[in-house]
Amino acid sequence: MAKLLLGKPVIDSLREELKGRIAALEERGVKPGLAIVRVGARPDDLTYERTALKRAAGLGIRARTITLPENASQEELMDVIAWVNSDPSIHGCLMFRPLPEQFDEEAVCDALDPAKDVDGIGRGSMAAVFTGRGPGYAPCTAAACIEMLDAYDIPIAGKRVVVVGRSLVVGKPVSVLLLDRHATVTTCHSRTGDLPAIVRKGDVVILATGRAKAYGRDFFHPGQTVLDVGINVDEAGNLCGDADFDAIEPIVDAITPVPRGIGGVTTSMLMKHVVEAAEGMVTPSCQT
Numbered sequence: 001m002a003k004l005l006l007g008k009p010v011i012d013s014l015r016e017e018l019k020g021r022i023a024a025l026e027e028r029g030v031k032p033g034l035a036i037v038r039v040g041a042r043p044d045d046l047t048y049e050r051t052a053l054k055r056a057a058g059l060g061i062r063a064r065t066i067t068l069p070e071n072a073s074q075e076e077l078m079d080v081i082a083w084v085n086s087d088p089s090i091h092g093c094l095m096f097r098p099l100p101e102q103f104d105e106e107a108v109c110d111a112l113d114p115a116k117d118v119d120g121i122g123r124g125s126m127a128a129v130f131t132g133r134g135p136g137y138a139p140c141t142a143a144a145c146i147e148m149l150d151a152y153d154i155p156i157a158g159k160r161v162v163v164v165g166r167s168l169v170v171g172k173p174v175s176v177l178l179l180d181r182h183a184t185v186t187t188c189h190s191r192t193g194d195l196p197a198i199v200r201k202g203d204v205v206i207l208a209t210g211r212a213k214a215y216g217r218d219f220f221h222p223g224q225t226v227l228d229v230g231i232n233v234d235e236a237g238n239l240c241g242d243a244d245f246d247a248i249e250p251i252v253d254a255i256t257p258v259p260r261g262i263g264g265v266t267t268s269m270l271m272k273h274v275v276e277a278a279e280g281m282v283t284p285s286c287q288t
């Protein structure tokens, strides 16, 4: 039986840490502020927004949502971003993506001030994560993976970590954050040959592909730690990860379940980044 790496203890511990830091900020007359920018009303965005607003309210972070209709123009959204950039009471901004087709999404992401880009969507943040210099933040899910490993005292330095997935949201940034923590990282993708053999070589395996229950027994052996970032719906309509949990949980040493694993920690990392932004700490939070 694997040790279950649950998100809740990590979320609870982050909440206590952030409460202290927010109290210290309030003594200096600063209330951390988060702007959530949403175009349209996709159910997934609304769910995440509700969670983020609740989490922010519980901590004393002032969060507000700016909504635009589905058919809004690039200019209208750029105006919102310009306002976010210029408002000193907003320290961080979360913008839901993908944007509807009429938008030049890259241009919008790049227009956000990297110092307020708490979910690491713009080029400035990516440069900061990849170079370790300048203002910007790692995407919250990538940061959540590192937070989970640290919270459960799972060593990174000197270990072999296999990341399956190479998106800019998860796979690539988490690979860089792990490299910065002195792991030996292999990043895999849809064209990787003999994926099971490579995954078996990882001391730690991070699954971030969005393929329901795709990684089963032939990928794993005892001694491994598995972080399952995937959020999928299985044939029965239940939430599940990328790992075939029932098949590999008896084999590996430790695993994050889906739900109750990484997902909630991602929201906590958003709050942590907002607090860091308010503190004026604008370097990526997960680097050593």
Ligand code: NDP
Residues within 6 Å of the ligand: 141, 164, 165, 166, 167, 168, 169, 170, 171, 188, 189, 190, 191, 192, 195, 208, 209, 210, 211, 229, 230, 231, 232, 262, 263, 264, 266
């Ligand atoms: P993307 O679709 O952007 O990227 C998926 C990645 O998986 C790509 O790099 C792709 O490779 C790779 N991939 C696809 N098929 C295979 C395969 N057969 N073998 C190996 N690699 C494969 O997804 P995201 O990175 O945005 O998200 C991944 C998962 O994480 C999703 O389930 C998503 O819901 C979840 N997620 C969870 C979050 C959380 O808060 N917990 C936040 C963000 C995402 P290639 O590049 O070659 O196409």
